[in-house]
Each structure stands twice: as C-alpha cells, then as structure tokens.
Amino acid sequence: MTPSTTIPSTQPASGPLPADWRDLFALTKPRVMSLVIFTGLCGLIAAPERIHPVLAFTAILCIAMGAGGAAALNQWWEADIDAGMKRTAKRPLPQGRLDRTTARDFAGVLCAVSVFLMGFAVGWLPAAILAISIVYYALIYTVWLKPRTPQNIVIGGGAGAFPPLIGWVAATGEITTMPILLFAIIFMWTPPHFWALALFVKSDYAKVGIPMMPVVAGEKSTRRQILIYAVLLLPLTMVPWWIGGTGAVYGISALVLSSLFLLLSIRVGLRTRGEEDTMKPEKQLFAYSVLYLFALFAALVLDRFVVI
Numbered sequence: 001m002t003p004s005t006t007i008p009s010t011q012p013a014s015g016p017l018p019a020d021w022r023d024l025f026a027l028t029k030p031r032v033m034s035l036v037i038f039t040g041l042c043g044l045i046a047a048p049e050r051i052h053p054v055l056a057f058t059a060i061l062c063i064a065m066g067a068g069g070a071a072a073l074n075q076w077w078e079a080d081i082d083a084g085m086k087r088t089a090k091r092p093l094p095q096g097r098l099d100r101t102t103a104r105d106f107a108g109v110l111c112a113v114s115v116f117l118m119g120f121a122v123g124w125l126p127a128a129i130l131a132i133s134i135v136y137y138a139l140i141y142t143v144w145l146k147p148r149t150p151q152n153i154v155i156g157g158g159a160g161a162f163p164p165l166i167g168w169v170a171a172t173g174e175i176t177t178m179p180i181l182l183f184a185i186i187f188m189w190t191p192p193h194f195w196a197l198a199l200f201v202k203s204d205y206a207k208v209g210i211p212m213m214p215v216v217a218g219e220k221s222t223r224r225q226i227l228i229y230a231v232l233l234l235p236l237t238m239v240p241w242w243i244g245g246t247g248a249v250y251g252i253s254a255l256v257l258s259s260l261f262l263l264l265s266i267r268v269g270l271r272t273r274g275e276e277d278t279m280k281p282e283k284q285l286f287a288y289s290v291l292y293l294f295a296l297f298a299a300l301v302l303d304r305f306v307v308i
C-alpha cells in the first residue's frame with residue numbers, strides 16, 4: 001500500500017483546500033502528544049543538571065514539534081486506513097478537510113525545524129535522538145511494522161519511549177542509567193496501554209487488515225500478554241528507587257500506581273468476555289494507563305523537590 005494509490009478517493013477533485021489551523025493542529029494528535037510532551041518535560045526537570053529556562057522551553061517545543069510532525073506523517077500515510085475505522089474516520093484527511101500535500105509539507109516542516117532547532121539551540125545529541133524517534137514512529141512503526149506484524153507496537157513502542165530520554169539528555173548532554181530506565185518503563189507500559197484499547201476496537205483493525213494482536217493471536221492470548229507486561233512493569237518502575245536514582249516519594253508512588261495497574265491488568269488478563277460484554281474492565285485499564293503514566297512522571301518530578 002502506498003498513499004498515492006489509495007488516498008485520492010478521500011481528496012477533493014478541485015485542488016488543495018485552504019488549510020484550517022484546527023485541522024493542522026488535529027493532525028499532530030494533540031491529546032496523545034500531551035502525554036508525550038509531559039514525559040519529555042519531566043525527564044528534563046528530573047535530570048540532575050539545570051539548563052537556562054529559554055533552552056529548556058526550546059527543548060520541549062522541539063519535542064512537541066517533532067512528535068506532532070511524526071503524528072502528522074503517520075496520518076498522511078494512513079489516510080485510507082483511518083477512513084475505514086470508526087475511531088479515526090473523522091480525522092481531517094479522511095474527511096477531505098485538508099489536502100494531502102499540505103499535510104505532508106506541514107509534517108515535513110515541523111520535523112525538520114524540530115531537529116535543527118534542537119541541534120543548534122540545545123545540542124546535537126538530543127537532536128539526534130529526536131530524529132531517531134521521528135523516523136522510528138513515522139517510518140519504522142507506521143510504514144514497516146504496523147501493517148506487517150502483531151508485535152508492531154511492542155517493537156514500535158520504542159518510538160514513544162524516547163521523549164523523557166530526550167528531555168534528560170537535553171539537560172545533561174549525556175545518556176546515563178536513569179534516562180535509559182525511563183525509556184524502559186514507557187517501553188514496557190506501551191503493550192498493556194495499547195492492547196487494552198485494541199481489545200475493544202478489535203473489529204475496526206480487522207476491517208482494515210491491520211494485524212493487531214487481538215486480531216491475529218486472539219483475545220485470550222492478548223489478555224495473557226497484557227498481564228505479562230504489567231507484571232514486569234511493577235518491579236521495573238521500582239528500579240530507579242532501588243538504585244538510588246530517586247527518593248521515597250517516587251518509590252512509594254510507583255509502588256502504589258503500578259500495583260493498581262497490575263490489579264486492573266489481572267482483571268483484564270484473566271477474564272473471558274460474554275456476548276453482550278461492554279468491555280468495561282478493558283476501557284478502565286486503557287483510561288487508567290494514561291492517568292498512570294501522567295502520575296508516575298509527576299511523582300518523578302515531585303521527588304526532586306520533596307524529600308521524605
């Protein structure tokens with residue numbers, strides 16, 4: 001599948017539409033990216049070194065632009081797939097509110113500016129990691145992995161795990177154990193986060209032929225795998241405390257938050273659903289997964305300022 005062969009059906013015949021800023025903004029997946037940016041910001045604040053507030057703001061702006069640009073490239077590539085799924089059919093490209101060329105150019109400018117601004121203003125190491133995460137999401141995950149393997153989001157999850165690492169490296173200029181642990185935590189969190197959602201939108205993915213885990217391996221196997229990742233996530237979130245990278249504020253918060261994550265995952269992992277099932281536990285796990293990551297990273301920052 002290439003965009004050029006499948007997307008024209010969603011496009012108007014009379015040439016480019018005037019770009020509405022609301023549609024361009026929607027192209028950046030702002031709700032998802034708010035957590036991506038938040039984890040990047042927390043990585044930057046939790047790092048042991050301080051940079052000038054203007055540079056810190058620039059680094060976060062670059063993460064936001066890079067993540068938004070990558071999300072826009074994802075939608076540019078997948079406009080036909082999005083058109084076929086209930087959850088995504090109202091996006092600007094499938095609706096024909098925005099033309100493909102504008103979307104592609106907007107995405108390209110965001111990605112390029114984010115990397116070069118990060119490089120010139122903050123440092124070339126965070127810029128290089130930002131470039132890798134953009135390529136990872138827009139190319140490796142979206143174009144290569146997503147249509148091919150049910151392990152797409154396990155391997156592809158690496159893309160979303162980079163922002164706290166980028167924030168930390170923007171502040172310190174080096175990759176150390178702590179930012180690698182933050183990367184690992186998001187990497188381990190991604191499968192339960194996404195598969196909880198995939199369980200209740202399974203038919204959407206089946207309809208457009210995307211081999212998400214519940215479609216390919218079935219619900220039972222997906223539930224078991226959610227549980228495995230949640231079991232591993234709990235001790236992993238404790239490691240920053242055990243190695244002395246954080247204090248008790250983070251450690252206790254991580255224990256409570258991850259225990260609840262595990263409990264909700266056990267409920268999803270061990271159940272078989274009936275005909276009229278509304279998938280409430282799966283929806284709760286998905287909603288909690290978002291709240292969980294916000295709270296975990298907030299605790300990381302709080303830990304820097306509150307010592308008990």
Ligand code: HEM
Pocket residue numbers: 031032033034035036039087141152153156157158159160161186190193194197290293
């Ligand atoms: C490969 C990795 C990931 C996949 C496949 C994935 C997939 C999804 C999907 C399909 C949704 C529903 C969003 C929608 O309907 O537009 C969603 C929601 C969300 N995701 Fe993820 N996600 C991934 C990683 C991440 C990461 C790394 C973060 C942040 C650190 C994140 C944050 C969120 C948030 C905040 C929402 C809720 C958005 C809302 O309230 O509408 N996701 N995710």
Ligand SMILES: CC(C)=CCC/C(C)=C/CC/C(C)=C/COP(=O)(O)OP(=O)(O)O
Pocket residue numbers: 029032036063066067070071074078088130133134137146159160161162163
């Ligand atoms: C700095 C940088 C580049 C960060 C990237 C962050 C990142 C990879 C986030 C992934 C989150 C996301 C929107 C996944 C959606 O999957 P999907 O695209 O398959 O979902 P869809 O079906 O809603 O389009």
